Amino acid sequence: MKGLIINKMRSDYFTNMSEVFNLLPEEELNFMWLISNYECNIYPSEQIPFDKDYVWMKGTELKEILNQKEIMFIWGNFTSYSSDTELKDVLKYRLPFADGNKDLWRKDIQLSNPLSNTELISWDGSVFLALSKNTSIIELLKNNYPDNEDLSRYNSDID
Template identity: 25%
Template structure:
């Protein structure tokens, strides 16, 4: 099932990944992650400067789970756009047409339960800083996440505009 947070007081801002990952952080550490289609603002830039690993110009940023967890827990980052995909195996290369994206991707709405990257175990989509969309292959993990984020709703299929 695909879940969406679109109107919640449970987060300071909708795409606060530091909060979003809290219920799943132990599992997050054991997975390999990519971030694509990223646009973000470092809310703590004046105090802490840049995050070396994050690069607006990169199509794909690779993280091991521990590395991603450290960034998300130690920095205050608002992801305006971004697709976080977690896999069991490291993703070495993707063809251009395989790179997951959120901006202007109607499949998010017309095929909400389809993973943008078929090998994903977890996908978190930061959509225009207004929505956080999350998908889990592991139903137990999904339920644990839903206990914390009670405002999350099932994302229902919509016709493309």
């Protein structure tokens, strides 16, 4: 498990998820994505509405929606699952969340859901966290966002 804390995005604001999804490899975009605990500056469509606890959709569809409008995700968890994972199995676990989630700030980082592959988190419009079983996703983000720090190392400084 690898994790990053990213302190500066390319955009002038946190967190422009279209920027992130445009970097992801096709393999990751073909997964199913759960968006939970989200708060945005605008709610772009019925696919990502104001009043839902979560949204479940394929990554390619999500990328398309994110590229239609500039959406600032102040809070939000974007969690990927292999394409054969069923929503009913995902929902057996607590929905991933950022606000108040102390587990994100422990040295031994873990994904919020054991069935997931990657978790991308907008934290209070001020930092971006990335956790993944796939180290190439973390390396890709590290190479594209030079103002980053290993999340385990960062968390060991605050324990």
